[in-house]
Amino acid sequence: MTISPQDLLAAASHSKAWPFQEAQRLAKRLPEGKPGGVLFETGYGPSGLPHIGTFQEVLRTSLVRRAYEVLTGGVATRLVAFSDDLDGLRKVPGNVPNQAMLAEHLGKPLSRIPDPFEKYESFAAHNNAMLRDFLDRFGFDYEFVSSSDCYNSGRFDDALRAVLANFQAILDIMLPTLGEERRRTYSPIMPISPTTGAVLQVPVEVVDAAQGIIRFTDADGSVVQQSALGGMAKCQWKVDWAMRWVALGVDYEMYGKDLTDSGIQSGKIARVLGGNKPEGLIYELFLDAKGEKISKTKGNGLSIEQWLTYGSEESLGFYIFANPKSAKQLHAGVIPKAVDDYWQFRAAIPGQDVDKRLGNPVWHLLRANARHEGADAPGQGETLPVPFSLLLNLVGVLGASATREAVWSYLGNYVADADPAAHPALDALVDKALAYNRDFVAPTLAKRAPAGGEVAALRALDAALAAADPATSAEDLQTIVYEIGKQPEFGFESLRDWFKALYETLLGSEQGPRMGSFIALYGIEPTRRLIAEALARA
Incomplete structure (x- = not known):
């Protein structure tokens, strides 16, 4: 079914799907976009490697971005992946080499610490490269922006001057949210020590906001007066977030529930700096x-x-x-x-x-990403010839003899043109089914002995399969199984009980596939051997 652009636009304006709900709120603020494109942002702390949380945040942001493009008829958008790599190293990660070397650099910006992997010019550069490789792997369309580049190049200088000019107003927002001890040392701006290179958590006096000059006491006790511009200072986290929104012109950013309070404070600071908090979604963890x-x-x-x-x-x-x-x-x-x-x-x-x-x-x-032509392109109705759950049942029954070759030989009973090259998606799932069975299914399988009426029902099923044509369809095999389970002499209160008995005695699990489909896939004679093995345990 082909959908016209007009119908798509009309449906998008009232869709209840959450990406469109988010896009509708953003479109109220920016119905026609803005010069340079509407900016979506996702943030990343480069002290660790990308993980599933990184994936979900970039994916969900991309979903809203694409929904906004549909809703606005193709308004230009951009996605920035921002790395906060001027942040100071607070502790040495336990999963990296050269930990003693990193310990010597605690407190210094991640972008000014040697790479413990000895591959890049800094620790941040290594992890930033991992982030870009990660996002590229999944085909995301994004622009990479680093905090260090923005601070060092002066891109953030005007926003930093605004922070200094509104120093007391920002303190008025932040101090009530802090404990007594933290209030004594808190400053919206954290200078970088000229002697140690560490990011300092010390009180700061603004000397000249327009020129960006600050005064503070260094780690060695000396009083230092220096610029806060050009990478010689960075903002505290919540101030930094707000300053970034304003400096880059961020229009949309989502974040986790654990950052709810940070979002509130940063939103207030953004308004003090003359900007606005972006639209965004607070997601659960x-x-x-x-x-x-x-x-x-x-x-x-x-x-x-x-x-x-x-x-x-x-x-x-x-x-x-x-x-x-x-x-x-x-x-x-x-x-x-x-x-x-x-x-x-x-x-x-x-x-x-x-x-x-x-x-x-x-x-x-x-x-969502640059890899696909779009959801209305030919082939998007593609189907998987065999459900993954059924594939897992097959692998589970094959047990120790389960190999890619063995699985594909049985798939020939069920799939026309049973060639891995003809079914690449299914072929990829064969390897995953083998791994899943090995690690999670096989250790839990325990085939029980049939009891009571189950014994007679299994014998009846075996007789019916013995009389069936080897080419009997999955639907007809399902009917055979149904009819046996409905016979009152076997004593099943419901068909659910019959199928549960089949799963537990033949497959060794409490749940399983449509038995007709399984028999068609596994084969009638191999299924009869499973029945014989079960009856031998009775």
Whole structure:
């Protein structure tokens, strides 16, 4: 179904999908854009490597950006990935080499500390390169901007003068939010020591705001008067955030619930500096399998590398898409459903009317980055020949004999032209199914013995399969299974009980696939062998 630009624009203006809800608020402020393009920003602290939180924030911001472009009929936009690399190193990360060397540079800006990996000119340069590689890997369309470049080049100088000119007003905003001890040393501007090179947390006196001159006491006790411009000072975090919004002209930035208070204070400071707080969404944070907050210290999260070992990039985007204001449990158990749901929603796109299409997560995901032609391009209704969940069941039954070659040999029972080259998406998922089964499914499988009426029902199923043509369709095989489960002599209170018995005795799990599809994929004779093995345990 082809959708006209006029219908698309009309539907976007009242769509309830959250990216369009965000875009509608931004369009009220900037209905026709602005010179240089409407600016979306996402921030990054380069003391660590990019992670799944980095991915979700850039993805969600990109979704709003694309929705705004649709809503405004193609108004120009830009996305900046901003690295706060003039920040001082507060502690030595535990996962990097040369820790003793880094310890010698505590307090110094990340961009002025040697690279512990000995590959780049600074620690920040290394991690910034990792960020760019990370974003490029997923095809995001962005501009990289670093704090050090902005401070050192003078790009932030006018905004810094405004901070100095409004020094007391900013203190009036910030001091009531701080504890007594912090108030004694707090300054909106943090000078960089001329003797140690460290970012100093000391009181600062403004000598000449217009010239950018400040006075402070250095670490050695000497009183220093120097410029705050040109990279010789940086702003405190909340002031820095506000100053950046004003200096760069940021129109939209989302952030996590943990930064809610920071956003409030930074918004007030932005207004003092003569600007406005950007539009933005406050999103909920990820939780682990127990519903607890994910912590780097506890190591209870799921890394993006782990997700991509067991699931696809698209499935991760699909899982992240759902209501960002609700907390999500992030663990391996959510991956199989996310993979299958992605493909289900992708297959639905061509037949959907405009309103449903704009509410389809995959429609948004296919527009999110520079890699895709767009959600209405040919092939976006592509389907996956075998659901990932069914693939996992097949791998689980194959057990120790499960290999890529073995899986593809069985796929020949179910998929026309069962050639990996003809089905690249499915082929990629074969490797992920093997990994997922190895690490999460196989250790938990335990096939129980059938009992009571289950024994007779399994014998009836075996007899029916023995009489069936090897080419019987998945639907007809499903009907055979249904009819046996409905027979009163076997004593099942519901078909649910019958299928649960099949899963537990044949597959070793409490849940499973449509049995007709599984039998068609695995083959009638191999399924009969599973039944024989189960009956032998009775």
